[in-house]
Amino acid sequence: MIKPFRLDVPQADLDDLADRLARTRWPDELPDAGWDYGIPLARVRELAERWRTGYDWRAHEAELNRHPQFTTEIDGQNVHFLHVRSADPGALPLLLVHGWPGSVVEFLDVIEPLSRDFHLVVPSIPGFGLSGPTRERGWSQHRVAAAFAELMARLGYDRYGAQGGDWGSGICRAVAAAAPENVVGVHLNYLPTPPTGREEGLSEEDRARLDHIRRFAAQRPGYQVLQATRPQTLSYALTDSPVGQLAWIAEKFTEWTDPRSAISDDRLLTNVMLYWLTATAGSSARLTRESTFGSPPCPAPVGMAVFAHDIVLSVRPLAEQLYDIAHWSEFDRGGHFAAMEVPDLFADDVRAFFAKLGALTASGGTR
Numbered sequence: 198m199i200k201p202f203r204l205d206v207p208q209a210d211l212d213d214l215a216d217r218l219a220r221t222r223w224p225d226e227l228p229d230a231g232w233d234y235g236i237p238l239a240r241v242r243e244l245a246e247r248w249r250t251g252y253d254w255r256a257h258e259a260e261l262n263r264h265p266q267f268t269t270e271i272d273g274q275n276v277h278f279l280h281v282r283s284a285d286p287g288a289l290p291l292l293l294v295h296g297w298p299g300s301v302v303e304f305l306d307v308i309e310p311l312s313r314d315f316h317l318v319v320p321s322i323p324g325f326g327l328s329g330p331t332r333e334r335g336w337s338q339h340r341v342a343a344a345f346a347e348l349m350a351r352l353g354y355d356r357y358g359a360q361g362g363d364w365g366s367g368i369c370r371a372v373a374a375a376a377p378e379n380v381v382g383v384h385l386n387y388l389p390t391p392p393t394g395r396e397e398g399l400s401e402e403d404r405a406r407l408d409h410i411r412r413f414a415a416q417r418p419g420y421q422v423l424q425a426t427r428p429q430t431l432s433y434a435l436t437d438s439p440v441g442q443l444a445w446i447a448e449k450f451t452e453w454t455d456p457r458s459a460i461s462d463d464r465l466l467t468n469v470m471l472y473w474l475t476a477t478a479g480s481s482a483r484l485t486r487e488s489t490f491g492s493p494p495c496p497a498p499v500g501m502a503v504f505a506h507d508i509v510l511s512v513r514p515l516a517e518q519l520y521d522i523a524h525w526s527e528f529d530r531g532g533h534f535a536a537m538e539v540p541d542l543f544a545d546d547v548r549a550f551f552a553k554l555g556a557l558t559a560s561g562g563t564r
Contacts, residue, residue, distance in 0.1 A: 199351065202266040202277060204258050204327070206474055211254060214439055214473065218249040221440045236448040244447055245440050248466050257467040261301075264308060266327075269351065271344045274336070277301075277327035278320035278348065281312050289381070289556050290354040291315035291547075292345060292372065296363020296387070297481055298446040299534060300326045302468040306540040307547075314548055314557055318352065320345060322364065322484065326471035330480035337487040338364060342371030346379070355379055358551050359497075362386040362535060364484060370495035370520075377496045382523070384500040384550045386535045386543065387507060390515035391492075403512045410509050420449070424482035432479025435472075442473050453533035455506035460537050492519050500524035500550030502543070506532035524550040 226238040264279045295303045301319050321328040361369035366387045373380040435442045499520040526546050531539035
């Protein structure tokens with residue numbers, strides 16, 4: 198059963214948040230620390246003060262509620278999603294999947310332009326935000342993918358595209374493997390391309406990218422190690438302290454974005470709110486624990502958008518050894534949260550990929 202959903206946070210929860218923010222116990226900081234030890238104290242204080250005194254949750258709650266939202270139970274798990282139908286009844290359905298530490302907020306600025314050509318389905322990953330915590334072991338990216346394939350079938354979509362970055366990248370490739378007869382193409386804005394043993398003939402730029410990927414893999418980031426090994430231990434601090442949750446997410450939004458990007462503090466705080474209000478710091482971290490890293494198979498054509506300031510930059514010859522690369526774009530602006538940072542470039546590239554496949558002129562298969 199699919200049930201309509203409307204976000205209406207109890208005022209008591211907002212009052213509790215304000216009280217916790219006012220009583221924050223701040224850590225010390227070395228006078229010359231900068232970013233050498235993590236996100237600087239001054240930046241977190243600035244964000245926390247904005248959150249406590251200037252941020253209007255009700256306005257952002259209303260923005261989310263302007264889009265039709267629903268929940269349904271799949272495989273024993275609640276799944277929340279936005280479902281925005283195009284005015285064109287024959288539009289192609291498109292599954293948009295966020296990552297960590299993102300949420301459906303990542304796509305708010307591309308819903309309007311993309312809905313001109315697509316029926317949009319924007320789910321919260323189980324364990325994240327408005328889908329709420331997962332309740333049992335085994336919720337890996339492949340299980341999430343199977344749930345999303347079921348969601349699209351439940352909505353009556355038998356022919357659709359998928360788009361994702363971060364976790365959404367692996368999930369969307371796995372959706373195509375789970376529903377190969379249904380997925381016409383997968384557009385990605387993040388695709389790690391580890392060494393394959395067949396790197397001869399790479400350009401100097403591609404070798405530099407591959408060297409960076411090797412260094413990144415050899416020095417696994419601290420957040421990833423914690424979430425992959427001790428998500429429960431981490432969850433106590435992040436679930437009890439709003440400033441702890443804020444710092445954990447804000448650090449990544451700073452490090453992984455183009456310095457020229459204009460993600461507003463309020464947009465960042467709205468994203469943090471979806472983790473805080475739902476107490477999903479721990480369950481979202483469990484996805485790292487439950488999943489294996491690698492290159493999931495993808496039988497559908499792949500479109501790749503490389504944004505210059507992403508965590509790692511894909512190497513096309515290596516990607517072509519793994520997937521049917523039907524479209525490749527390189528952008529000198531944008532980073533890991535491309536739909537938030539450069540929504541115009543992001544939306545145009547998604548549209549260009551599916552147009553190249555000839556998928557925008559056919560019926561989406563709605564019931």
